[in-house]
Amino acid sequence: MKLFKTIFFIVTALITGCTSPNKKEDTMSKEVENIHPTFKYWSWYGAGVEKTDEDHRIWFKKLAQNGIDAVLIDTQADAKRLEKVAPLALEEGLEVHAWMFTMNRPGDTVALKHPDWYMVSRSGKSCFDDRPYVDYYQWLSPSHPEARQHVWNLVESIAKIEGITSVHLDYIRYPDVYLPIGLLPKYNLVQNEELPDFDFDYSEAAVEKFKKLYGKDIRKAEVPAIDIEWKQFRLNEIKAVVDGAYDIAHKHGKELTAAVFPYPEMADHMVRQRWDKWKVDHVLPMIYNNFYNEGLDWVKFASQQGIEDLKGKNTKLHTGLYIPEMTADEVTTAIETVKESGASGVALFDIKEHHFEAIKASKK
Structure with a gap:
């Protein structure tokens, strides 16, 4: 009997000894999950030149204290300015992503020296001096090799910055072929078809490249909208810019993220953007329901x-929400809806003071 008890205690001790490390590992795993939440909260932030370091610090602290995990900082792809602003966010424990306008480069002093770099509409209007919809729409052609290289140079300049997690591409597409239906009244437009003023890119660089690949001049097509090769050509041109940016970002140990239209089929239809085919680590589709x-x-x-x-x-997909017109309760419901969808996170655009409490509470 004594022998049996001795064996029993030895076996029990062995089992306990074997299982304890696993329990410890489980605990450690949960702690890691708490540090790096599986559902991430993002916010876009424009670091305008008129803002001081103290302005940045106050806002970053507010974001961090109210549940935001990652901030996407726009310094107009100015690497020197980002080098000064990024550490202020990092000090507050925020993950920093370098937000840049990509094909739409308003006021780009380098690009403006090269009128041939810009996209041209089917009606023959260049974004260099005749811009669709709004004055800040100055779109570079992804088919112009020097314009494309200029974009990649900007990506590389910010990818080198220590401490940032990703280069974040915005406006990585063509101008809007179709506006969101809720915005049409603002421009007094009816868009039941691809209108010549909003159908791009008929620049010399794009037309000649397409002709070389497919043996036809798209400018002579009776209905370019039904030419599938022409449509695919433009999707591929944007994909090439993205894939090149991905390789540059990863070369410097950074990820590539992108703000995109709501879902691939819709993005394809509205802005020549098929983001499910891209090399990209995270997408933040702007699912601005209003x-x-x-x-x-x-x-x-x-x-x-x-x-x-x-x-x-x-x-990974992180749903973008446009929230300035939402009440705090509506923000709570919207975030819960995103969680129910299975998204990896939520990205909030234009947070107002009355939203912070709801955002923080939604993390519990």
Whole structure:
């Protein structure tokens, strides 16, 4: 009997000794999850030249104290300015992403020296001096080799900055072929077809490159909108810019992220952007439901559609919300809707003071 008890205690001790490390590992794993939440909260931030270091510090502290994990900082792709602003966010424990305008480069002093770098509409208007919709729409052609290299040079300049997590591409597309339905009245437009003034890129660089690849001059096509090769050509031109940026970012140990239209099929239709085909680590689709006269059920649908289109890829989706007109309660409901969709996070644009408490509470 004594022998049996001795054996029993030895076996029990062995089992306990073997299981304790696993319990410890489980605890450590949960602690890591708390430090790096599986559902991430992002916010875009424009670091305008008129803002002081103290302005930045106050805002970054407020973001960090109210549940924001990552901040996307726009310094107009000015690497020197980003080098000064990024550490202020890092000091508050925020993850920093370098937000840059990509194909749309308003006021780019280098690009403006080269009128031939810009996209041209089917009606023959160049974005260099005749811009669609708004004055800050100055779109570079992804088909012009020097314009493309200029964009990659900007990507590299900010990818080198110590401490940032990613280069974040915005306006990585063509100008809007179709505006969101909720914005049409603002411009007094009806867009039931691809209108010549909003159908790009008929620049010399793009037309000649397409002709070399497919043996036809798209300017002579009776209905360019139904030429599938022409459409695919433009999708591929944007993809090439993205894929090149991905390689540059990763060369410097950074990720590539992008702000995109709601889901790939819709982005394809509206702005020649098929982001489920890109080399990119994270996408932040701007599912701004009020731009489309839609409710939060559409936010869930669009998020889930994007997630489905990304199946089998390593790209994570974080739903972008436009919230300035939302109440605190509406922000709470919107964030919960995004969580229900299965997205990896939520990105909030234009946070107001009355939103912070709701954002912080939603993390509990």
